[in-house]
Amino acid sequence: ETGVTQTPRHLVMGMTNKKSLKCEQHLGHNAMYWYKQSAKKPLELMFVYSLEERVENNSVPSRFSPECPNSSHLFLHLHTLQPEDSALYLCASSQDGSNQPQHFGDGTRLSIL
């Protein structure tokens, strides 16, 4: 399934680096999401964008900064990360509205040195 594409697939960075994760969806959806998946923890919703407006920010540290320039693209800008931020970052998209199924990308495996 290539409906939601995430780049890069793997990223290793130092705590002082700045990097960005990219997500692109080709499904015509108008809602996009960032999740964090750590080992032995439930999927954690980080941000929700609906019609390019941020509608949810789940108390995420400011070192994570999302950007949604249009309904097909979503970015997650990273700076001054901590080792505990190492995780799989998943992007998803869905049709806006109640209870629509979400389509996930393959994720970016992030490792903080």
Next chain:
Amino acid sequence: GQQVMQIPQYQHVQEGEDFTTYCNSSTTLSNIQWYKQRPGGHPVFLIQLVKSGEVKKQKRLTFQFGEAKKNSSLHITATQTTDVGTYFCADGDDYKLSFGAGTTVTVRA
């Protein structure tokens, strides 16, 4: 979204046997969605249940929504090695999902 609890956390199944995983909530759910994540993969949507007492089948998988809409179950018959992975239930809200911790299934050949 409301918090949903999944049990068991791990399920080790002999190939060919049946098993059931459960998803429970202390409050009424508007709907429940189920996802499967293969090892090294990403969550993939399986099904959505909306109505009280609803039952849906996908080949060897049977999904059920409780009468009170506070619990759901996934029953797999004649488990195969392709069933390996983590099964998540998620409570659907207006625009977001709250995922349970998942049931990770391993299969003994």
